[in-house]
Amino acid sequence: MASEFWGERWANSTSEIAKKYMEVAARKKSLVCLAADRNTMAGLFDLIDAVGPHVAALKTHVDLVDDWTPENWAKFCSAANDADLLIFEDRKFADIGKISRSQMAGIYEPRKWADLVTAHLISGPDIVDGLQAGWSDVGRVGGVLLLAQMSSRGNLLNPDYTDQVVAKGREHSGVFGFIGNGSRPEELSELRAKVGKEKMIWTPGVNLAVGDGEMGQRYGDPREAVLAGSDCIIVGSGIHRADDPASAAKAYAEASWNALIERES
Numbered sequence: 001m002a003s004e005f006w007g008e009r010w011a012n013s014t015s016e017i018a019k020k021y022m023e024v025a026a027r028k029k030s031l032v033c034l035a036a037d038r039n040t041m042a043g044l045f046d047l048i049d050a051v052g053p054h055v056a057a058l059k060t061h062v063d064l065v066d067d068w069t070p071e072n073w074a075k076f077c078s079a080a081n082d083a084d085l086l087i088f089e090d091r092k093f094a095d096i097g098k099i100s101r102s103q104m105a106g107i108y109e110p111r112k113w114a115d116l117v118t119a120h121l122i123s124g125p126d127i128v129d130g131l132q133a134g135w136s137d138v139g140r141v142g143g144v145l146l147l148a149q150m151s152s153r154g155n156l157l158n159p160d161y162t163d164q165v166v167a168k169g170r171e172h173s174g175v176f177g178f179i180g181n182g183s184r185p186e187e188l189s190e191l192r193a194k195v196g197k198e199k200m201i202w203t204p205g206v207n208l209a210v211g212d213g214e215m216g217q218r219y220g221d222p223r224e225a226v227l228a229g230s231d232c233i234i235v236g237s238g239i240h241r242a243d244d245p246a247s248a249a250k251a252y253a254e255a256s257w258n259a260l261i262e263r264e265s
């Protein structure tokens, strides 16, 4: 079923997790990853209950939850799995391979619950092997999203850096895809041309209210991001700060799904 909607992305994909994501997205008719940036466990549970049916993945910052405990987190992850959501820890790893592997353990132990994590390639390509080794240490598989662009104003990921990240990441089976700048469709189209047809591009910096956000964040339109080559719009405050998060999530789901159909037809 997913193949009919995802076209060349499905046909070219060699990643088990990318296929899982495309299937979930097709079941829910949503290319939305909710940035679940709430700082209490209760707030996070409420979000899953409200928006679970309308989003395909949940992006977490595990270290910003004030009342985090391993037990509560395990329950939260199991609720996310029950709601058919991929779990994506936006940890932005950046250290050498060996340390990144160790950081997949530690107190939070993302190797046990995260399907996806973000990483900078600033320290070199061994970071991807380190993160993959972290998952294999507990018999799991996961995917790395490399930061090829960022959504924030004045970031230092210039086009030359982006090119190098893409050139190295494209060839690595442990790389699920790339983070692109959802606020600038023209930059995204260029990124898609460099990435090619196979790997995913996921984009933060997306909001139905286009423009500048808080503290240097910038927002672009969901439909335009998908048409420019994004495979998943990462939306935070547009959903979790809405008066009615469920209706907001539904609106983002429809915008993203309709854009995928438009893009592939």
Ligand code: 5BU
Binding pocket: 035, 037, 090, 118, 147, 149, 150, 151, 152, 179, 204, 205, 206, 213, 217, 234, 235, 236, 237, 238
């Ligand atoms: P917002 O509320 O939709 O602005 O939340 C955006 C989320 O995406 C937030 O969790 C950031 O950490 C994350 N993000 C981002 O905004 N821009 C980036 O370039 C990257 C991640 Br990478």
